[in-house]
Amino acid sequence: MTKEEKGALIDDLAEKLRNTSYFYVADTGGLSVKQINEFRSMCFQRGIEYRIVKNTLIRKALEQLDTDYAPFDEALKGTSGIMFSAEVSNAPAKIIKEYRKKNSNLEKPAFKAASIDADLFVGEEHLDMLSSLKSKDELLGEVITLLQSPAKNVVSALQSSKNKLAGIIKTLSEREES
Secondary structure, three states: OOHHHHHHHHHHHHHHHHOOOEEEEEEOOOOOHHHHHHHHHHHHHOOEEEEEOOHHHHHHHHHOOOOOOHHHHHOOOOOOEEEEEOOOOOHHHHHHHHHHHHOOOOOOOEEEEEEEOOEEEEOHHHHHHHHHOOOHHHHHHHHHHHHHHHHHHHHHHHHHOHHHHHHHHHHHHHHHHO
């Protein structure tokens, strides 16, 4: 690969990182081609882009961004691949866990690091927490449910006693007339 090609790759990667709110760095080293293709297929089916990139190129692309990614230096060793998730922050973590569960004899892909809305997580110990994060849509659904609950209670109370309420209003209106 020529210097110009590397420069173009770094610029392309930096642009992708800049425009993606959620990305993970994973290690698929030691997996066979078949296993990596199976992992990529799982990613593709869920709208996650997975690229294997040299660590030095990842470092240079991260240097072009506004956020300080120095904590990623310890994670950028060995084989590294980047998982880009455009909409769901926990999807890559769930895919890693699901792939490991499906292939219980494997410890790969290994979680190395993640950037979620510029918050950095480095180390395997964060994988469980990241996979249990609720997505934006799940959180919005919960908020909407909570907001609708009191209104539903009022409406159901009014509907369950509408005959009673109508009778009270009618009695009150008749009292005023007499």
